[in-house]
Amino acid sequence: EAGVTQSPTHLIKTRGQQATLRCSPISGHTSVYWYQQALGLGLQFLLWYDEGEERNRGNFPPRFSGRQFPNYSSELNVNALELEDSALYLCASSLVLAGAVEQYFGPGTRLTVT
Amino acid sequence: AQTVTQSQPEMSVQEAETVTLSCTYDTSESNYYLFWYKQPPSRQMILVIRQEAYKQQNATENRFSVNFQKAAKSFSLKISDSQLGDTAMYFCAFMKQWTKGAQKLVFGQGTRLTINP
Numbered sequence: 001e002a003g004v005t006q007s008p009t010h011l012i013k014t015r016g017q018q019a020t021l022r023c024s025p026i027s028g029h030t031s032v033y034w035y036q037q038a039l040g041l042g043l044q045f046l047l048w049y050d051e052g053e054e055r056n057r058g059n060f061p062p063r064f065s066g067r068q069f070p071n072y073s074s075e076l077n078v079n080a081l082e083l084e085d086s087a088l089y090l091c092a093s094s095l096v097l098a099g100a101v102e103q104y105f106g107p108g109t110r111l112t113v114t
Numbered sequence: 115a116q117t118v119t120q121s122q123p124e125m126s127v128q129e130a131e132t133v134t135l136s137c138t139y140d141t142s143e144s145n146y147y148l149f150w151y152k153q154p155p156s157r158q159m160i161l162v163i164r165q166e167a168y169k170q171q172n173a174t175e176n177r178f179s180v181n182f183q184k185a186a187k188s189f190s191l192k193i194s195d196s197q198l199g200d201t202a203m204y205f206c207a208f209m210k211q212w213t214k215g216a217q218k219l220v221f222g223q224g225t226r227l228t229i230n231p
Contacts, residue, residue, distance in 0.1 A: 042205075045219065095215055095216070101217075102216065105160075107157055
């Protein structure tokens with residue numbers, strides 16, 4: 001069974017540009033979560049999508065947005081990039097089922113803003 | 115809001131020793147889950163162990179066990195017979211209980227564990 005995949009592995013952008021990160025969940029998983037892992041700030045919850053809907057959002061500005069497609073893959077968009085957006089962005093997926101609380105993580109996308 | 119605190123930024127032990135990583139959390143929820151995740155240098159986050167708050171028995175997974183103290187809001191991870199492959203960042207995480215399964219995770223700052231040969 002294929003795990004969670006993310007693309008690209010690395011992304012280098014300049015300040016003010018837009019970045020698009022992609023995530024494919026494990027087959028059968030309908031929930032996708034995005035987390036930001038910035039140096040010195042630990043892992044922060046960004047967004048949660050389930051069945052195409054945004055279920056919850058972390059304490060991030062509106063220039064962080066995303067969507068979930070009918071095949072449950074997801075895209076994270078970061079507009080007007082700032083230097084502090086440089087981080088590892090992790091995607092995770094899970095089943096939507098009582099008791100199925102484990103989130104399975106992808107390898108991450110390293111975003112560097114120069 | 116929930117918070118998770120890991121007070122040990124770094125730890126280092128010799129191979130085969132036992133090591134305990136500390137975690138405390140703050141919540142007003144009575145039903146929740148606690149997790150320890152491992153992130154090796156490859157960056158892949160791997161679930162090590164999980165604990166349901168309603169269970170009094172401490173979870174164990176092979177060499178990994180937890181000491182869950184609900185009243186004290188403490189959730190430590192013990193690694194027995196440590197191995198070089200245990201070298202990684204370890205994150206403690208909290209999740210509110212939800213009828214449909216998983217919810218967002220709230221992570222601690224992490225503890226960097228190094229196992230020395």
